[in-house]
Amino acid sequence: ASEPNKEDLEKITELVDGFKASKALFTASRLHVFDLLQSRPGLDATQVAQEIEASVKGTERLLEACVSLGLLKSKERTSQKTVYENTRLAAWFLWSDAPFSLHEYIQHCNNTLWPLFSHLESAVREGTNQHEKAFGKKSKDIFQDAYFSSKEVKLRFMNAMHSIAKVTGKAVATAFDLSSYKTACDLGGCTGAMAYEFTTAHPGLSVTVFDLPAVVEMSEHFHPLHTDNRVSFVAGDFFKDELPKADLYILARILHDWPDEKVHVLLSKIADACKPGCAVLIAETMLDGQTPYSAPQSVNMHAQTEGMKRRESQYADMLSKHGFGCMRVVHTLNFLDVFIANKM
Ligand code: SAM
Structure with a gap:
C-alpha cells in the first residue's frame, strides 16, 4: 500500500500525543476539577473557573480536553451554555474519595514521575536514575534520600502507593x-x-507490615480508625535488619526497585527466615505478563530507581538459587501479576 491505513495513523498519533492526554488529566486532577464536578455536577466553564481559581479561557480548553478523553461529559443547556459532569471513569477513579481513587497516584505522576521522565534521554545515555537532574539532589538510596527527604514528598509517595494498593490489593490477595x-x-x-486486603480475604491470616522507620511512623495517618488487630507494623531495613518470622513473605512492587545484586541479598534473607513449606509471594507487572504497559513501566523504574521489570523466568531463576520451588503465577486482570514459590 502507498498510504498508511487509518488504524496505523491513529495508533501513531495516540502514541505521539499521549503526553498531552496525561498532562491534561494530571492538571484537571491537580485543580480538583473531578472533585468539584462530583459534588456539583452541571456547572459551566465560568463557574468551574471561578471555583478552581483559574482563567475562564484556560478552563474551557481543559474541560473540552477532558470531554474528548472520556473523563467528562458535556451537555448544551442553551446554545450559549455548556455544562459538565464526571463520566463513569472519573466517578470510579478520579475524585479524591472515589472507592478506587487514583487521585494521589496521579499527583505522584505529575510531581515526581513527570520531571524524571523529562530526563529520560539522560537516564538512557547514562544508565542511571535522574533524581539529581530532576530535583537537584543526589540520592544513593531513592527512598531514604529522595522520597523520604521531606514530609510532604514522603506523604505524597505513601498516598500514591496507598491508592494503587487499594485498587490492586484484592486481586493480589x-x-x-x-x-x-x-x-x-x-x-x-x-x-x-495491601496487608488489610490480605486479612480481609483470609480470615485466618495475620500480617506484619515491615517498612522503614520513616514510613512506619506515619502508618497511623492512614488507618486512624482501623481496628483490625491482625495487621501490625514493624520498622526496619530489609537489607540490614532481622526479618519478622512468618509463614508467607509478601513482596508487592518491591523487587522492581532494585538491581539483581540487591534482590539476591533480600531473597537470601527471606530464604534464611523460611522453613520448608513457607512461601514467598511476589506481585509485580511481569514483562511477559498480560499488561501491555509493563515495558514502559520498566523504563519508568529505570528513570526512578536502580531497578527494572523482569520476566517470570528471571524471578524463577533467582528464587531457585535460594532454594525455592513449586512456582506458580496468576495474571490478574488488574495491574499486577502474582507469583508464588515454596521453600523446599
Ligand atoms: N508494597 C507496597 C505496595 O505494593 O503498594 C509499596 C511498594 S513501594 C514501591 C516500595 C516500599 O518499599 C516503600 O514503602 C518503601 O518505604 C519500602 N522500602 C524501601 N527500601 C526499604 C528497606 N531498605 N527496608 C524496608 N522497606 C523498604
Whole structure:
C-alpha cells in the first residue's frame, strides 16, 4: 500500500500525543476539577473557573480536553451554555474519595514521575536514575534520600502507593489459596493497604507490615480508625535488619526497585527466615505478563530507581538459587501479576 491505513495513523498519533492526554488529566486532577464536578455536577466553564481559581479561557480548553478523553461529559443547556459532569471513569477513579481513587497516584505522576521522565534521554545515555537532574539532589538510596527527604514528598509517595494498593490489593490477595498460612510479613508494605486486603480475604491470616522507620511512623495517618488487630507494623531495613518470622513473605512492587545484586541479598534473607513449606509471594507487572504497559513501566523504574521489570523466568531463576520451588503465577486482570514459590 502507498498510504498508511487509518488504524496505523491513529495508533501513531495516540502514541505521539499521549503526553498531552496525561498532562491534561494530571492538571484537571491537580485543580480538583473531578472533585468539584462530583459534588456539583452541571456547572459551566465560568463557574468551574471561578471555583478552581483559574482563567475562564484556560478552563474551557481543559474541560473540552477532558470531554474528548472520556473523563467528562458535556451537555448544551442553551446554545450559549455548556455544562459538565464526571463520566463513569472519573466517578470510579478520579475524585479524591472515589472507592478506587487514583487521585494521589496521579499527583505522584505529575510531581515526581513527570520531571524524571523529562530526563529520560539522560537516564538512557547514562544508565542511571535522574533524581539529581530532576530535583537537584543526589540520592544513593531513592527512598531514604529522595522520597523520604521531606514530609510532604514522603506523604505524597505513601498516598500514591496507598491508592494503587487499594485498587490492586484484592486481586493480589485472592490470587492464590493461602488458607494454610497463619502469619505473613509484607516486606515494604508501606501504609498497610495491601496487608488489610490480605486479612480481609483470609480470615485466618495475620500480617506484619515491615517498612522503614520513616514510613512506619506515619502508618497511623492512614488507618486512624482501623481496628483490625491482625495487621501490625514493624520498622526496619530489609537489607540490614532481622526479618519478622512468618509463614508467607509478601513482596508487592518491591523487587522492581532494585538491581539483581540487591534482590539476591533480600531473597537470601527471606530464604534464611523460611522453613520448608513457607512461601514467598511476589506481585509485580511481569514483562511477559498480560499488561501491555509493563515495558514502559520498566523504563519508568529505570528513570526512578536502580531497578527494572523482569520476566517470570528471571524471578524463577533467582528464587531457585535460594532454594525455592513449586512456582506458580496468576495474571490478574488488574495491574499486577502474582507469583508464588515454596521453600523446599
Ligand atoms: N508494597 C507496597 C505496595 O505494593 O503498594 C509499596 C511498594 S513501594 C514501591 C516500595 C516500599 O518499599 C516503600 O514503602 C518503601 O518505604 C519500602 N522500602 C524501601 N527500601 C526499604 C528497606 N531498605 N527496608 C524496608 N522497606 C523498604
